[in-house]
Amino acid sequence: MAQKLEDEGLYVSQLTAHIITKKAVMSRGFRDSTPLSNTSTLSASCSNGVCMMSSTWRDEQHPSFLNFISCFLNENSFRLNIVPIAPDFIFNCGGLSIAFMFVTNWDGIDITSIFRKVQKLKEQFANFYVVITLPTKEQNDSFIYSYIKYGMQLGRPTFVPVRDLEMGFEKIVKIAHARGACKRQDALAKIKAEKEKSVQAMEIYLQVVTSIPGVDSHDANVLNQTIGSIEAIARSSKEYILETTDLSPTTAETITRFFRDPKFYLAPKMS
Numbered sequence: 001m002a003q004k005l006e007d008e009g010l011y012v013s014q015l016t017a018h019i020i021t022k023k024a025v026m027s028r029g030f031r032d033s034t035p036l037s038n039t040s041t042l043s044a045s046c047s048n049g050v051c052m053m054s055s056t057w058r059d060e061q062h063p064s065f066l067n068f069i070s071c072f073l074n075e076n077s078f079r080l081n082i083v084p085i086a087p088d089f090i091f092n093c094g095g096l097s098i099a100f101m102f103v104t105n106w107d108g109i110d111i112t113s114i115f116r117k118v119q120k121l122k123e124q125f126a127n128f129y130v131v132i133t134l135p136t137k138e139q140n141d142s143f144i145y146s147y148i149k150y151g152m153q154l155g156r157p158t159f160v161p162v163r164d165l166e167m168g169f170e171k172i173v174k175i176a177h178a179r180g181a182c183k184r185q186d187a188l189a190k191i192k193a194e195k196e197k198s199v200q201a202m203e204i205y206l207q208v209v210t211s212i213p214g215v216d217s218h219d220a221n222v223l224n225q226t227i228g229s230i231e232a233i234a235r236s237s238k239e240y241i242l243e244t245t246d247l248s249p250t251t252a253e254t255i256t257r258f259f260r261d262p263k264f265y266l267a268p269k270m271s
Contacts, residue, residue: 048077049093049180051173057088061104065165072166076173087121087128089172093180099125100172103132104165106139115150118157128157129175131168205230212258214251222246223255234259 051073058066073080078091087099099121103114122128134140140161147159160175162168208230209220226244227233233241233255241252 048177049079049091050081051078051176052081052083052085052090052092054085054088055082056084057102058082065104068166069169072169072173076177078173086117087125091172091176091180093176094182094184096127096180096183097125098127098129098176098179100128100176101130102168102172103130104168106132106134106143111146112150115146115152118152122157127179129160129172130157131160131162131172133163133165133168134161135163209233212255214254219247219251 053069070080088102089100091098091100101114101118101121103109118130132143134143143161152159160168160171162171202224205224206217206220209215209223210217215223222245223233223241227236227241236256238249238252238256241247241255242249245252247255
């Protein structure tokens with residue numbers, strides 16, 4: 001019995017120390033942070049993205065938690081806007097929009113309305129997450145029961161249970177940042193692939209055009225810049241080629257004959 005009381009006393013002491021430390025850290029952050037407003041003082045040039053917060057959701061939160069959000073966003077280079085939106089948050093990162101519901105208090109809420117809102121928002125947003133604060137086992141069990149009761153599909157949307165408010169918002173920012181970084185990497189990969197495809201197409205173009213007797217790479221580039229595709233060159237007359245390029249009359253005559261005279265383009269070529 002004495003050992004049990006000693007263990008419980010140690011647990012309470014550790015828990016109290018943890019709470020005091022956390023409050024001290026949070027209070028320092030709150031003093032350094034600025035109140036939430038419709039615009040942030042953060043420069044757009046150093047921004048990781050934009051965080052849009054629902055004005056309705058904001059009005060339901062404690063000022064100290066709102067100050068924590070403001071401080072955390074500034075530290076992570078996100079600009080903040082307060083707007084009347086349906087989700088609690090929308091993050092724009094790397095050209096991608098990610099929507100979030102943030103349920104900060106599971107007890108005493110209308111669970112039916114929460115899941116009805118989840119069903120509606122998941123149809124409106126391709127990237128949608130639900131973060132729920134569940135600090136106790138009883139709340140976690142209640143959430144699991146409701147998740148099954150309302151027929152939620154695994155991953156549609158993704159639910160993220162957390163133990164406290166600060167952890168929940170940190171998860172939101174990390175998810176948004178990670179999704180935005182993946183989007184940027186994907187965009188860079190597409191640009192690189194398109195560039196390689198363009199280079200390959202130009203190489204094929206040069207091979208075809210320079211196969212015309214008397215036409216070198218310089219002539220081929222001039223034709224590409226002034227007339228365009230191989231099909232456009234094939235349709236061009238000698239007069240049009242002379243009007244639009246600096247090619248000689250002999251070269252222009254050769255080009256038109258190449259595309260129009262079978263005896264010319266089917267004749268054997270000397271390398």
